Amino acid sequence: MNASLDLLAMMLPEGADSALIASRTNRRYLTAFDSDLGYLLLTKTAAYLLVDFRYAEAAAAQAKGVEVVCFKKLSDELKRLIAENDLKCIALEGSGFNLNEAARIEKMLVPAETIKTEELDNAIAKLRIVKTSSETEKIMKAQRITEKALEQTLPLVKEGVMERDIALELEYRIRKLGAEDVSFDLIVISGKKTSMPHGVPGENRICPGDFITFDIGALYQGYHSDMTRTYAFGEISEKQKRVYKTVLEAQAIGLETVKAGIPAKDVDKAARDHIYQAGFEGCFGHSTGHGVGLDIHEAPTVSSAGETILQSGMVITVEPGIYLPGEFGVRIEDTVVVTADGYINLCTLPKELIVL
Numbered sequence: 113m114n115a116s117l118d119l120l121a122m123m124l125p126e127g128a129d130s131a132l133i134a135s136r137t138n139r140r141y142l143t144a145f146d147s148d149l150g151y152l153l154l155t156k157t158a159a160y161l162l163v164d165f166r167y168a169e170a171a172a173a174q175a176k177g178v179e180v181v182c183f184k185k186l187s188d189e190l191k192r193l194i195a196e197n198d199l200k201c202i203a204l205e206g207s208g209f210n211l212n213e214a215a216r217i218e219k220m221l222v223p224a225e226t227i228k229t230e231e232l233d234n235a236i237a238k239l240r241i242v243k244t245s246s247e248t249e250k251i252m253k254a255q256r257i258t259e260k261a262l263e264q265t266l267p268l269v270k271e272g273v274m275e276r277d278i279a280l281e282l283e284y285r286i287r288k289l290g291a292e293d294v295s296f297d298l299i300v301i302s303g304k305k306t307s308m309p310h311g312v313p314g315e316n317r318i319c320p321g322d323f324i325t326f327d328i329g330a331l332y333q334g335y336h337s338d339m340t341r342t343y344a345f346g347e348i349s350e351k352q353k354r355v356y357k358t359v360l361e362a363q364a365i366g367l368e369t370v371k372a373g374i375p376a377k378d379v380d381k382a383a384r385d386h387i388y389q390a391g392f393e394g395c396f397g398h399s400t401g402h403g404v405g406l407d408i409h410e411a412p413t414v415s416s417a418g419e420t421i422l423q424s425g426m427v428i429t430v431e432p433g434i435y436l437p438g439e440f441g442v443r444i445e446d447t448v449v450v451t452a453d454g455y456i457n458l459c460t461l462p463k464e465l466i467v468l
C-alpha cells in the first residue's frame with residue numbers, strides 16, 4: 113500500500129473492516145491512477161483497484177500501492193476478494209455511488225454487510241484537505257496557465273465582441289498552453305449579467321460602461337485553479353467604482369485574516385462584515401471561499417459555517433462579491449496556500465480596477 117492508503121486503512125469507520133471507494137477524484141488521490149470507472153477495495157492490510165479491460169494496462173503501469181484486478185464481471189471479483197480476505201463489513205463511500213448503484217453494489221457484496229455513513233468520505237476529505245508541495249505545484253501551474261491565457265485574451269475584448277467568443281478564445285488558449293482542460297465552464301459575463309454569480313457566457317456584446325467578470329481556471333495533472341477578476345470596459349459610473357472598491361477592500365481584509373490556526377469562518381466574517389458595513393447587506397449571497405484541489409470545490413468551506421481550523425498547506429479561495437440584480441456585480445477571487453503566519457497567493461494578476 114502507499115502512504116495515503118495506509119493512513120485511510122487506520123481511519124475506517126467503526127465496525128468496518130474494509131471500504132469500497134468509487135468516486136473518481138478519491139480513487140485518483142489514493143492510487144494516482146485516473147479513470148472514469150473503477151473501484152478501490154481497501155482492507156486493513158491490502159488494496160485492490162478493480163478496473164475493466166479498457167483501463168487494465170494503464171492502471172498496471174500507473175497505479176501506486178494497489179493490486180490491479182481486471183474484471184469481466186465486477187460481482188465475481190468482489191465476491192472472490194471478500195472471501196479471500198474474509199471481509200465481514202464494508203464501508204461504502206457515500207459520494208461514490210448514487211442510490212441505484214449503492215443498491216446494486218450491496219447485492220454484489222453479500223455475504224459482507226455494508227455501512228453507509230459520511231464517515232469514510234470525511235476521512236478521505238481529511239487526508240486531501242492539506243496539500244503536499246507536489247499538489248500545490250500542480251495548482252500553481254494551472255494558475256500560471258490561466259493567467260497567461262487571460263493576458264493573451266484581454267486584448268481581444270472590444271466593443272461589440274460576444275461574451276461567448278471571449279470565453280471560447282480563452283478556453284482555446286488555456287488548452288493550448290498545456291492544460292488538459294478548463295477547471296469548469298468558464299464564466300465570462302458582462303453588463304447586467306455580472307449580477308449573477310454563476311452567469312453563463314452568451315450572445316451579449318461588450319458595451320462601454322460594462323463590468324466584465326472572468327471566473328476562470330485550468331486543469332493541470334488533475335488539479336484545478338480558480339481565479340476571478342472583474343474589469344471595467346470604457347467609462348463606468350461612480351456607483352460601479354464604489355462597489356468595486358468595497359469588494360477589493362473586503363477581499364484584502366479576508367486575505368489578511370488567513371493563517372494557520374484560525375477557523376475558516378473567520379475569513380468569511382471579515383470579508384462579509386466589511387461588505388455589510390459598507391451598506392451592501394443582502395448583496396453577497398454566497399460563501400467567501402472553498403478548498404481547491406482535485407475537485408474545484410472541496411473542503412474546507414470558507415463560510416459562516418466553516419468550523420475547520422485552517423492548517424498550513426490547505427489551499428483555499430477568497431472571493432467576496434457584491435451583486436445588484438438588474439444593475440451589475442463585482443467579484444474578486446484569489447486562490448491561496450495557507451501558511452503558519454499568513455498565505456502564499458497563487459494568483460498574481462493585479463486587482464486594482466483596470467479599464468479595458
Ligand SMILES: [Mn+2]
Binds near residue numbers: 338339429431445
Ligand atoms: Mn471559486
